[in-house]
Amino acid sequence: MKIALLGYGKMGKAIETIALQRGHTIVIKTSKTDNYTITDADVAIDFSIPSAAFGNISNCINNQVPVISGTTGWLDQYNDVVSLCKKQKGAFIYASNFSLGVNIFFELNETLAKMMSKLTDYKLDIEEIHHTQKLDAPSGTAITLAEGIIKNNDAYKGWELDKANNNNIPIVAKRIPEVPGTHTISYTSPIDTIKIEHEAHNRQGFALGAVIAAEWIVDKTGVFTMKDVLNIG
Numbered sequence: 616m617k618i619a620l621l622g623y624g625k626m627g628k629a630i631e632t633i634a635l636q637r638g639h640t641i642v643i644k645t646s647k648t649d650n651y652t653i654t655d656a657d658v659a660i661d662f663s664i665p666s667a668a669f670g671n672i673s674n675c676i677n678n679q680v681p682v683i684s685g686t687t688g689w690l691d692q693y694n695d696v697v698s699l700c701k702k703q704k705g706a707f708i709y710a711s712n713f714s715l716g717v718n719i720f721f722e723l724n725e726t727l728a729k730m731m732s733k734l735t736d737y738k739l740d741i742e743e744i745h746h747t748q749k750l751d752a753p754s755g756t757a758i759t760l761a762e763g764i765i766k767n768n769d770a771y772k773g774w775e776l777d778k779a780n781n782n783n784i785p786i787v788a789k790r791i792p793e794v795p796g797t798h799t800i801s802y803t804s805p806i807d808t809i810k811i812e813h814e815a816h817n818r819q820g821f822a823l824g825a826v827i828a829a830e831w832i833v834d835k836t837g838v839f840t841m842k843d844v845l846n847i848g
């Protein structure tokens with residue numbers, strides 16, 4: 616496949632390595648709004664910055680190039696992308712986290728949330744830790760985890776950064792140099808604590824998942840998620 620990398624930072628470079636190992640060619644690499652012809656690519660992978668994602672994705676969809684986006688922090692425009700994709704009969708996947716391990720963790724989180732929904736003595740919090748260059752907080756993955764809990768436990772209606780209000784899940788975001796991404800869900804009662812955690816050791820899992828998603832979507836039309844790609848849940 617001929618791949619366009621929209622965003623050639625830490626993730627763009629990790630994706631390039633895996634894509635080349637899997638026999639693909641990188642035909643476009645952008646680190647800003649450079650001039651390029653997106654139709655030179657069979658598929659585009661956007662790991663850019665929150666303010667650039669919507670423009671990058673729309674350009675692909677308007678030109679009938681299937682697009683994968685892992686960029687976080689732009690989701691107020693997600694529904695506009697879904698509408699555009701339907702109108703243009705394009706192909707699009709967004710995932711807050713492309714790694715297989717985190718997608719299994721998402722399923723585990725929902726199952727645990729269902730089990731904990733009747734145990735009102737337990738107080739819940741989500742913690743995420745990332746490197747200090749990260750632009751957004753909380754992480755997209757922490758938001759997906761919160762949404763998975765809200766769907767399965769009526770006690771929670773939303774989430775809030777650094778605050779524990781009645782019906783909102785508190786998300787604590789920590790920034791520590793070089794941490795690729797750690798997410799922890801804790802349920803604490805006066806008697807004990809139940810914890811589940813995913814710790815990425817490097818960026819390879821995110822990058823491999825993104826390339827697998829690109830290989831999967833290249834001949835499809837529609838809006839999909841990693842559940843469709845990995846066939847889990």
Ligand SMILES: NC(=O)C1=CN([C@@H]2O[C@H](COP(=O)(O)OP(=O)(O)OC[C@H]3O[C@@H](n4cnc5c(N)ncnc54)[C@H](O)[C@@H]3O)[C@@H](O)[C@H]2O)C=CC1
Binds near residue numbers: 624662
């Ligand atoms: N969904 C997932 O599995 C993962 C998502 N991410 C997300 O991916 C995004 C990128 O992460 P990193 O590579 O670590 O960041 P980074 O800061 O290393 O790279 C971002 C790159 O985007 C470039 N850029 C800026 N404006 C652009 C534009 N208009 N078009 C194309 N590129 C542009 C920057 O110059 C930079 O090279 C972040 O939003 C991060 O949260 C990161 C890891 C995994």
Ligand SMILES: O=C(O)C1=N[C@H](C(=O)O)C[C@H](O)C1
Binds near residue numbers: 712
């Ligand atoms: O910015 C990062 O690095 C990461 N961002 C994603 C997120 O916001 O959840 C995924 C991963 O945790 C790494």
